[in-house]
Amino acid sequence: MTNPIADPIVEVPDTDAMTPLVHLDSTPEGAVTVWINRPARKNAFDAATIAALHQAFETLHGAEGVRIVFLRGVGGAFSAGADLEWMKAAADWSEDDNRDDALGLAHMLKALHDIPALTVALVEGPAFGGGAGLVAACDHALATADAKFAFSEVKLGLTPATISPYVIAALGPRTAKLLFATGRVFDADQAWSYGLVDEVFDDAAGLVAAQDALVEEVALCAPGAIGDAKALVNDFVGQKIDRGLLDETARRIARRRVSDEGQEGVRAFLERRKPGWTI
Ligand SMILES: CC(C)(COP(=O)([O-])OP(=O)([O-])OC[C@H]1O[C@@H](n2cnc3c(N)ncnc32)[C@H](O)[C@@H]1OP(=O)([O-])[O-])[C@@H](O)C(=O)NCCC(=O)NCCSC(=O)C[C@@](C)(O)CC(=O)[O-]
Incomplete structure:
Protein backbone atom coordinates (compact mmCIF):
# COMPACT_ATOMS: atom_id res chain seq x y z
CA MET A 1 0.00 0.00 0.00
CA THR A 2 1.25 3.49 -0.72
CA ASN A 3 0.58 6.52 1.38
CA PRO A 4 -2.44 8.25 -0.19
CA ILE A 5 -1.73 11.48 1.67
CA ALA A 6 0.41 12.86 -1.15
CA ASP A 7 1.11 16.28 0.30
CA PRO A 8 -0.22 16.15 3.82
CA ILE A 9 1.43 19.23 5.29
CA VAL A 10 -1.31 21.82 5.21
CA GLU A 11 -1.00 25.16 6.91
CA VAL A 12 -3.60 25.45 9.63
CA PRO A 13 -5.60 28.62 9.07
CA ASP A 14 -5.98 31.25 11.75
CA THR A 15 -8.92 32.88 10.02
CA ASP A 16 -12.63 32.13 10.11
CA ALA A 17 -12.46 30.87 6.53
CA MET A 18 -15.22 28.30 6.10
CA THR A 19 -13.44 26.18 3.44
CA PRO A 20 -11.79 23.74 3.34
CA LEU A 21 -13.76 22.27 6.19
CA LEU A 220 9.27 3.81 18.53
CA CYS A 221 6.53 1.32 17.64
CA ALA A 222 5.88 -0.55 14.41
CA PRO A 223 2.95 1.09 12.59
CA GLY A 224 1.42 -2.15 11.28
CA ALA A 225 1.64 -3.68 14.75
CA ILE A 226 -0.20 -0.67 16.20
CA GLY A 227 -3.06 -1.26 13.74
CA ASP A 228 -3.21 -4.96 14.54
CA ALA A 229 -3.08 -4.29 18.30
CA LYS A 230 -5.96 -1.82 18.07
CA ALA A 231 -7.98 -4.26 15.96
CA LEU A 232 -7.70 -6.82 18.80
CA VAL A 233 -9.69 -4.48 21.02
CA ASN A 234 -12.22 -3.44 18.36
CA ASP A 235 -12.81 -7.05 17.30
CA PHE A 236 -12.70 -8.88 20.65
CA VAL A 237 -14.51 -6.53 23.02
CA GLY A 238 -17.42 -8.35 24.63
CA GLN A 239 -16.57 -11.66 22.90
CA LYS A 240 -16.97 -14.95 24.69
CA ILE A 241 -13.62 -16.67 25.38
CA ASP A 242 -14.36 -19.87 23.51
CA ARG A 243 -12.44 -22.14 21.14
CA GLY A 244 -13.14 -19.87 18.17
CA LEU A 245 -11.68 -16.87 19.96
CA LEU A 246 -8.57 -18.82 21.03
CA ASP A 247 -8.00 -19.84 17.41
CA GLU A 248 -8.44 -16.27 16.24
CA THR A 249 -6.00 -14.85 18.82
CA ALA A 250 -3.41 -17.49 17.80
CA ARG A 251 -3.96 -16.60 14.13
CA ARG A 252 -3.39 -12.92 14.86
CA ILE A 253 -0.05 -13.44 16.67
CA ALA A 254 1.04 -15.93 13.99
CA ARG A 255 0.46 -13.27 11.33
CA ARG A 256 2.60 -10.84 13.34
CA ARG A 257 5.36 -13.41 13.94
CA VAL A 258 5.84 -13.95 10.19
CA SER A 259 5.53 -10.25 9.31
CA ASP A 260 8.60 -8.13 8.42
CA GLU A 261 7.87 -5.92 11.42
CA GLY A 262 7.57 -8.88 13.82
CA GLN A 263 10.80 -10.44 12.59
CA GLU A 264 12.74 -7.15 12.59
CA GLY A 265 11.49 -6.15 16.06
CA VAL A 266 12.48 -9.44 17.69
CA ARG A 267 15.82 -9.59 15.84
CA ALA A 268 16.64 -6.00 16.88
CA PHE A 269 15.94 -6.78 20.55
CA LEU A 270 18.19 -9.85 20.49
CA GLU A 271 20.92 -7.93 18.61
CA ARG A 272 20.63 -5.07 21.12
CA ARG A 273 19.88 -2.42 18.49
CA LYS A 274 16.98 -0.15 17.59
CA PRO A 275 14.54 -1.73 15.13
CA GLY A 276 14.62 -0.25 11.64
CA TRP A 277 10.98 0.10 10.71
CA THR A 278 10.62 0.75 7.03
CA ILE A 279 8.33 3.73 7.75
C1 LIG B 1 -21.37 25.24 21.72
C2 LIG B 1 -21.86 26.41 22.58
C3 LIG B 1 -21.90 25.98 24.06
C4 LIG B 1 -20.86 27.55 22.42
O1 LIG B 1 -21.34 28.69 23.14
P1 LIG B 1 -20.65 30.10 22.95
O2 LIG B 1 -19.15 29.96 23.11
O3 LIG B 1 -21.38 31.06 23.82
O4 LIG B 1 -20.86 30.45 21.40
P2 LIG B 1 -22.21 30.88 20.66
O5 LIG B 1 -23.40 30.18 21.24
O6 LIG B 1 -22.24 32.38 20.58
O7 LIG B 1 -21.94 30.28 19.20
C5 LIG B 1 -21.12 30.93 18.23
C6 LIG B 1 -21.80 30.78 16.89
O8 LIG B 1 -21.84 29.39 16.56
C7 LIG B 1 -23.17 29.01 16.27
N1 LIG B 1 -23.39 27.64 16.69
C8 LIG B 1 -23.01 27.04 17.86
N2 LIG B 1 -23.40 25.77 17.88
C9 LIG B 1 -24.03 25.54 16.71
C10 LIG B 1 -24.66 24.41 16.15
N3 LIG B 1 -24.68 23.22 16.79
N4 LIG B 1 -25.23 24.54 14.93
C11 LIG B 1 -25.18 25.69 14.27
N5 LIG B 1 -24.60 26.81 14.74
C12 LIG B 1 -24.04 26.73 15.95
C13 LIG B 1 -24.02 29.98 17.08
O9 LIG B 1 -25.32 30.04 16.54
C14 LIG B 1 -23.23 31.26 16.90
O10 LIG B 1 -23.50 31.79 15.63
P3 LIG B 1 -23.60 33.41 15.42
O11 LIG B 1 -24.66 33.87 16.38
O12 LIG B 1 -22.25 33.93 15.77
O13 LIG B 1 -23.97 33.54 13.98
C15 LIG B 1 -23.26 26.88 22.16
O14 LIG B 1 -23.15 27.51 20.89
C16 LIG B 1 -24.27 25.78 22.04
O15 LIG B 1 -24.84 25.37 23.02
N6 LIG B 1 -24.50 25.26 20.80
C17 LIG B 1 -25.42 24.17 20.57
C18 LIG B 1 -24.68 22.84 20.86
C19 LIG B 1 -25.62 21.69 20.78
O16 LIG B 1 -26.59 21.59 21.47
N7 LIG B 1 -25.26 20.70 19.93
C20 LIG B 1 -26.03 19.50 19.76
C21 LIG B 1 -26.48 19.44 18.34
S1 LIG B 1 -27.60 18.08 18.06
C22 LIG B 1 -26.55 16.77 17.70
O17 LIG B 1 -25.34 16.90 17.76
C23 LIG B 1 -27.29 15.56 17.25
C24 LIG B 1 -26.50 14.22 17.13
C25 LIG B 1 -25.38 14.31 16.11
O18 LIG B 1 -25.92 13.87 18.38
C26 LIG B 1 -27.57 13.18 16.75
C27 LIG B 1 -27.07 11.75 16.70
O19 LIG B 1 -26.25 11.34 17.55
O20 LIG B 1 -27.58 11.00 15.84
Whole structure:
Protein backbone atom coordinates (compact mmCIF):
# COMPACT_ATOMS: atom_id res chain seq x y z
CA MET A 1 0.00 0.00 0.00
CA THR A 2 1.25 3.49 -0.72
CA ASN A 3 0.58 6.52 1.38
CA PRO A 4 -2.44 8.25 -0.19
CA ILE A 5 -1.73 11.48 1.67
CA ALA A 6 0.41 12.86 -1.15
CA ASP A 7 1.11 16.28 0.30
CA PRO A 8 -0.22 16.15 3.82
CA ILE A 9 1.43 19.23 5.29
CA VAL A 10 -1.31 21.82 5.21
CA GLU A 11 -1.00 25.16 6.91
CA VAL A 12 -3.60 25.45 9.63
CA PRO A 13 -5.60 28.62 9.07
CA ASP A 14 -5.98 31.25 11.75
CA THR A 15 -8.92 32.88 10.02
CA ASP A 16 -12.63 32.13 10.11
CA ALA A 17 -12.46 30.87 6.53
CA MET A 18 -15.22 28.30 6.10
CA THR A 19 -13.44 26.18 3.44
CA PRO A 20 -11.79 23.74 3.34
CA LEU A 21 -13.76 22.27 6.19
CA VAL A 22 -11.16 19.69 7.17
CA HIS A 23 -7.37 19.91 7.15
CA LEU A 24 -4.87 17.10 7.41
CA ASP A 25 -1.55 17.99 8.97
CA SER A 26 1.15 15.32 9.33
CA THR A 27 4.65 14.72 10.73
CA PRO A 28 7.47 12.39 9.62
CA GLU A 29 6.87 10.24 12.74
CA GLY A 30 3.51 9.13 11.33
CA ALA A 31 1.31 11.53 13.30
CA VAL A 32 -1.64 13.11 11.51
CA THR A 33 -3.87 15.85 12.87
CA VAL A 34 -7.34 16.17 11.39
CA TRP A 35 -8.60 19.70 12.00
CA ILE A 36 -12.31 20.54 11.87
CA ASN A 37 -12.38 24.03 10.41
CA ARG A 38 -15.68 25.83 10.96
CA PRO A 39 -14.68 28.12 13.83
CA ALA A 40 -17.51 30.61 13.17
CA ARG A 41 -19.96 27.77 13.98
CA LYS A 42 -17.85 26.39 16.85
CA ASN A 43 -16.94 23.56 14.47
CA ALA A 44 -20.52 22.28 14.27
CA PHE A 45 -20.76 19.84 11.38
CA ASP A 46 -23.20 19.99 8.48
CA ALA A 47 -23.51 17.47 5.64
CA ALA A 48 -20.49 18.90 3.80
CA THR A 49 -18.29 18.80 6.92
CA ILE A 50 -19.42 15.25 7.65
CA ALA A 51 -18.52 14.23 4.08
CA ALA A 52 -15.10 15.90 4.36
CA LEU A 53 -14.41 14.21 7.70
CA HIS A 54 -15.55 10.87 6.32
CA GLN A 55 -13.19 11.24 3.36
CA ALA A 56 -10.28 12.19 5.65
CA PHE A 57 -10.91 9.19 7.92
CA GLU A 58 -11.24 6.80 4.95
CA THR A 59 -7.95 8.12 3.58
CA LEU A 60 -6.32 7.21 6.88
CA HIS A 61 -7.54 3.61 6.61
CA GLY A 62 -5.12 3.01 3.73
CA ALA A 63 -2.31 5.34 4.82
CA GLU A 64 0.87 3.37 5.40
CA GLY A 65 3.05 4.44 8.32
CA VAL A 66 0.41 6.45 10.20
CA ARG A 67 0.76 5.59 13.91
CA ILE A 68 -1.45 8.19 15.60
CA VAL A 69 -4.27 10.46 14.49
CA PHE A 70 -5.34 13.54 16.45
CA LEU A 71 -8.74 15.17 16.01
CA ARG A 72 -8.92 18.84 16.92
CA GLY A 73 -11.08 21.90 16.23
CA VAL A 74 -9.74 25.16 14.79
CA GLY A 75 -10.25 28.26 16.95
CA GLY A 76 -10.37 26.90 20.48
CA ALA A 77 -13.64 24.94 20.27
CA PHE A 78 -13.71 21.19 19.67
CA SER A 79 -17.16 20.86 18.06
CA ALA A 80 -20.71 22.02 18.81
CA GLY A 81 -22.08 18.82 17.24
CA ALA A 82 -24.64 18.72 14.46
CA ASP A 83 -25.20 22.03 12.71
CA LEU A 84 -28.67 23.04 13.82
CA GLU A 85 -29.34 25.04 10.63
CA TRP A 86 -28.80 21.81 8.72
CA MET A 87 -31.03 19.91 11.16
CA LYS A 88 -33.71 22.59 10.79
CA ALA A 89 -33.66 22.29 6.97
CA ALA A 90 -34.13 18.53 7.37
CA ALA A 91 -37.49 19.16 9.05
CA ASP A 92 -39.02 19.49 5.56
CA TRP A 93 -37.82 16.04 4.54
CA SER A 94 -39.56 12.70 5.05
CA GLU A 95 -38.48 10.42 7.89
CA ASP A 96 -36.84 8.08 5.34
CA ASP A 97 -34.85 10.95 3.81
CA ASN A 98 -33.78 12.00 7.30
CA ARG A 99 -32.64 8.44 7.99
CA ASP A 100 -30.57 8.39 4.79
CA ASP A 101 -29.07 11.75 5.76
CA ALA A 102 -28.26 10.59 9.32
CA LEU A 103 -26.57 7.48 7.90
CA GLY A 104 -23.87 9.82 6.55
CA LEU A 105 -23.03 10.77 10.13
CA ALA A 106 -23.23 7.16 11.33
CA HIS A 107 -20.78 6.06 8.61
CA MET A 108 -18.43 8.96 9.35
CA LEU A 109 -18.28 7.95 13.03
CA LYS A 110 -17.64 4.31 12.09
CA ALA A 111 -14.86 5.41 9.71
CA LEU A 112 -13.25 7.28 12.64
CA HIS A 113 -13.67 4.25 14.92
CA ASP A 114 -12.07 1.95 12.30
CA ILE A 115 -8.92 4.00 11.63
CA PRO A 116 -6.07 1.53 12.25
CA ALA A 117 -3.89 4.14 14.01
CA LEU A 118 -4.51 5.22 17.61
CA THR A 119 -7.01 8.10 17.51
CA VAL A 120 -6.84 10.88 20.08
CA ALA A 121 -9.29 13.77 20.55
CA LEU A 122 -7.67 17.05 21.65
CA VAL A 123 -10.51 18.93 23.29
CA GLU A 124 -10.57 22.66 24.02
CA GLY A 125 -13.75 24.61 24.68
CA PRO A 126 -17.14 23.06 23.89
CA ALA A 127 -17.69 19.47 22.76
CA PHE A 128 -21.49 19.31 22.64
CA GLY A 129 -23.88 16.72 21.21
CA GLY A 130 -22.24 15.03 18.24
CA GLY A 131 -19.00 16.86 19.19
CA ALA A 132 -18.90 14.89 22.44
CA GLY A 133 -19.79 11.85 20.31
CA LEU A 134 -16.64 12.41 18.23
CA VAL A 135 -14.63 12.44 21.48
CA ALA A 136 -16.20 9.13 22.49
CA ALA A 137 -15.53 7.59 19.07
CA CYS A 138 -11.80 8.31 19.45
CA ASP A 139 -9.61 5.79 21.30
CA HIS A 140 -8.23 8.33 23.75
CA ALA A 141 -8.98 11.94 24.70
CA LEU A 142 -6.95 14.80 26.17
CA ALA A 143 -8.65 18.03 27.24
CA THR A 144 -7.85 21.47 28.57
CA ALA A 145 -9.42 22.57 31.85
CA ASP A 146 -11.71 24.98 29.94
CA ALA A 147 -13.30 22.15 27.95
CA LYS A 148 -17.02 21.63 28.52
CA PHE A 149 -19.22 18.81 27.42
CA ALA A 150 -22.91 18.00 27.05
CA PHE A 151 -25.12 15.46 25.39
CA SER A 152 -27.56 18.29 24.87
CA GLU A 153 -29.79 16.56 22.32
CA VAL A 154 -32.79 16.09 24.65
CA LYS A 155 -32.85 19.85 25.25
CA LEU A 156 -33.42 20.19 21.51
CA GLY A 157 -36.05 17.46 21.40
CA LEU A 158 -33.53 15.13 19.71
CA THR A 159 -31.59 12.05 20.84
CA PRO A 160 -27.87 11.24 20.74
CA ALA A 161 -28.62 8.32 18.43
CA THR A 162 -25.78 7.79 15.94
CA ILE A 163 -23.20 8.66 18.60
CA SER A 164 -24.75 6.40 21.25
CA PRO A 165 -22.77 3.17 20.60
CA TYR A 166 -19.47 5.00 21.16
CA VAL A 167 -20.70 6.94 24.18
CA ILE A 168 -22.14 3.85 25.86
CA ALA A 169 -18.86 1.98 25.25
CA ALA A 170 -16.83 4.85 26.74
CA LEU A 171 -19.04 5.78 29.71
CA GLY A 172 -21.01 2.64 30.50
CA PRO A 173 -24.82 2.50 30.46
CA ARG A 174 -25.58 4.18 33.81
CA THR A 175 -23.58 7.35 33.19
CA ALA A 176 -24.71 7.47 29.55
CA LYS A 177 -28.37 7.30 30.63
CA LEU A 178 -27.94 10.10 33.17
CA LEU A 179 -26.07 12.41 30.79
CA PHE A 180 -28.37 11.61 27.84
CA ALA A 181 -31.54 12.16 29.87
CA THR A 182 -30.48 15.42 31.51
CA GLY A 183 -28.44 17.05 28.72
CA ARG A 184 -26.44 18.60 31.56
CA VAL A 185 -23.19 20.47 30.90
CA PHE A 186 -20.13 18.96 32.59
CA ASP A 187 -16.55 20.12 32.84
CA ALA A 188 -13.24 18.47 31.94
CA ASP A 189 -12.65 17.01 35.41
CA GLN A 190 -16.12 15.47 35.40
CA ALA A 191 -15.50 14.15 31.87
CA TRP A 192 -12.33 12.54 33.25
CA SER A 193 -14.24 10.95 36.13
CA TYR A 194 -16.85 9.59 33.65
CA GLY A 195 -14.10 8.13 31.41
CA LEU A 196 -14.85 10.37 28.42
CA VAL A 197 -11.48 12.12 28.82
CA ASP A 198 -8.21 10.45 29.86
CA GLU A 199 -6.14 13.46 30.95
CA VAL A 200 -6.80 17.13 31.70
CA PHE A 201 -4.27 19.96 31.20
CA ASP A 202 -4.25 23.55 32.44
CA ASP A 203 -4.02 25.06 28.97
CA ALA A 204 -3.42 24.46 25.26
CA ALA A 205 0.37 24.45 25.80
CA GLY A 206 0.00 21.47 28.16
CA LEU A 207 -2.25 19.75 25.63
CA VAL A 208 0.27 20.20 22.81
CA ALA A 209 3.16 19.02 25.03
CA ALA A 210 1.19 15.84 25.79
CA GLN A 211 0.46 15.45 22.09
CA ASP A 212 4.19 15.73 21.26
CA ALA A 213 5.05 13.18 23.98
CA LEU A 214 2.54 10.70 22.52
CA VAL A 215 3.97 11.20 19.03
CA GLU A 216 7.49 10.47 20.35
CA GLU A 217 6.23 7.39 22.20
CA VAL A 218 4.48 5.80 19.23
CA ALA A 219 7.35 6.69 16.86
CA LEU A 220 9.27 3.81 18.53
CA CYS A 221 6.53 1.32 17.64
CA ALA A 222 5.88 -0.55 14.41
CA PRO A 223 2.95 1.09 12.59
CA GLY A 224 1.42 -2.15 11.28
CA ALA A 225 1.64 -3.68 14.75
CA ILE A 226 -0.20 -0.67 16.20
CA GLY A 227 -3.06 -1.26 13.74
CA ASP A 228 -3.21 -4.96 14.54
CA ALA A 229 -3.08 -4.29 18.30
CA LYS A 230 -5.96 -1.82 18.07
CA ALA A 231 -7.98 -4.26 15.96
CA LEU A 232 -7.70 -6.82 18.80
CA VAL A 233 -9.69 -4.48 21.02
CA ASN A 234 -12.22 -3.44 18.36
CA ASP A 235 -12.81 -7.05 17.30
CA PHE A 236 -12.70 -8.88 20.65
CA VAL A 237 -14.51 -6.53 23.02
CA GLY A 238 -17.42 -8.35 24.63
CA GLN A 239 -16.57 -11.66 22.90
CA LYS A 240 -16.97 -14.95 24.69
CA ILE A 241 -13.62 -16.67 25.38
CA ASP A 242 -14.36 -19.87 23.51
CA ARG A 243 -12.44 -22.14 21.14
CA GLY A 244 -13.14 -19.87 18.17
CA LEU A 245 -11.68 -16.87 19.96
CA LEU A 246 -8.57 -18.82 21.03
CA ASP A 247 -8.00 -19.84 17.41
CA GLU A 248 -8.44 -16.27 16.24
CA THR A 249 -6.00 -14.85 18.82
CA ALA A 250 -3.41 -17.49 17.80
CA ARG A 251 -3.96 -16.60 14.13
CA ARG A 252 -3.39 -12.92 14.86
CA ILE A 253 -0.05 -13.44 16.67
CA ALA A 254 1.04 -15.93 13.99
CA ARG A 255 0.46 -13.27 11.33
CA ARG A 256 2.60 -10.84 13.34
CA ARG A 257 5.36 -13.41 13.94
CA VAL A 258 5.84 -13.95 10.19
CA SER A 259 5.53 -10.25 9.31
CA ASP A 260 8.60 -8.13 8.42
CA GLU A 261 7.87 -5.92 11.42
CA GLY A 262 7.57 -8.88 13.82
CA GLN A 263 10.80 -10.44 12.59
CA GLU A 264 12.74 -7.15 12.59
CA GLY A 265 11.49 -6.15 16.06
CA VAL A 266 12.48 -9.44 17.69
CA ARG A 267 15.82 -9.59 15.84
CA ALA A 268 16.64 -6.00 16.88
CA PHE A 269 15.94 -6.78 20.55
CA LEU A 270 18.19 -9.85 20.49
CA GLU A 271 20.92 -7.93 18.61
CA ARG A 272 20.63 -5.07 21.12
CA ARG A 273 19.88 -2.42 18.49
CA LYS A 274 16.98 -0.15 17.59
CA PRO A 275 14.54 -1.73 15.13
CA GLY A 276 14.62 -0.25 11.64
CA TRP A 277 10.98 0.10 10.71
CA THR A 278 10.62 0.75 7.03
CA ILE A 279 8.33 3.73 7.75
C1 LIG B 1 -21.37 25.24 21.72
C2 LIG B 1 -21.86 26.41 22.58
C3 LIG B 1 -21.90 25.98 24.06
C4 LIG B 1 -20.86 27.55 22.42
O1 LIG B 1 -21.34 28.69 23.14
P1 LIG B 1 -20.65 30.10 22.95
O2 LIG B 1 -19.15 29.96 23.11
O3 LIG B 1 -21.38 31.06 23.82
O4 LIG B 1 -20.86 30.45 21.40
P2 LIG B 1 -22.21 30.88 20.66
O5 LIG B 1 -23.40 30.18 21.24
O6 LIG B 1 -22.24 32.38 20.58
O7 LIG B 1 -21.94 30.28 19.20
C5 LIG B 1 -21.12 30.93 18.23
C6 LIG B 1 -21.80 30.78 16.89
O8 LIG B 1 -21.84 29.39 16.56
C7 LIG B 1 -23.17 29.01 16.27
N1 LIG B 1 -23.39 27.64 16.69
C8 LIG B 1 -23.01 27.04 17.86
N2 LIG B 1 -23.40 25.77 17.88
C9 LIG B 1 -24.03 25.54 16.71
C10 LIG B 1 -24.66 24.41 16.15
N3 LIG B 1 -24.68 23.22 16.79
N4 LIG B 1 -25.23 24.54 14.93
C11 LIG B 1 -25.18 25.69 14.27
N5 LIG B 1 -24.60 26.81 14.74
C12 LIG B 1 -24.04 26.73 15.95
C13 LIG B 1 -24.02 29.98 17.08
O9 LIG B 1 -25.32 30.04 16.54
C14 LIG B 1 -23.23 31.26 16.90
O10 LIG B 1 -23.50 31.79 15.63
P3 LIG B 1 -23.60 33.41 15.42
O11 LIG B 1 -24.66 33.87 16.38
O12 LIG B 1 -22.25 33.93 15.77
O13 LIG B 1 -23.97 33.54 13.98
C15 LIG B 1 -23.26 26.88 22.16
O14 LIG B 1 -23.15 27.51 20.89
C16 LIG B 1 -24.27 25.78 22.04
O15 LIG B 1 -24.84 25.37 23.02
N6 LIG B 1 -24.50 25.26 20.80
C17 LIG B 1 -25.42 24.17 20.57
C18 LIG B 1 -24.68 22.84 20.86
C19 LIG B 1 -25.62 21.69 20.78
O16 LIG B 1 -26.59 21.59 21.47
N7 LIG B 1 -25.26 20.70 19.93
C20 LIG B 1 -26.03 19.50 19.76
C21 LIG B 1 -26.48 19.44 18.34
S1 LIG B 1 -27.60 18.08 18.06
C22 LIG B 1 -26.55 16.77 17.70
O17 LIG B 1 -25.34 16.90 17.76
C23 LIG B 1 -27.29 15.56 17.25
C24 LIG B 1 -26.50 14.22 17.13
C25 LIG B 1 -25.38 14.31 16.11
O18 LIG B 1 -25.92 13.87 18.38
C26 LIG B 1 -27.57 13.18 16.75
C27 LIG B 1 -27.07 11.75 16.70
O19 LIG B 1 -26.25 11.34 17.55
O20 LIG B 1 -27.58 11.00 15.84
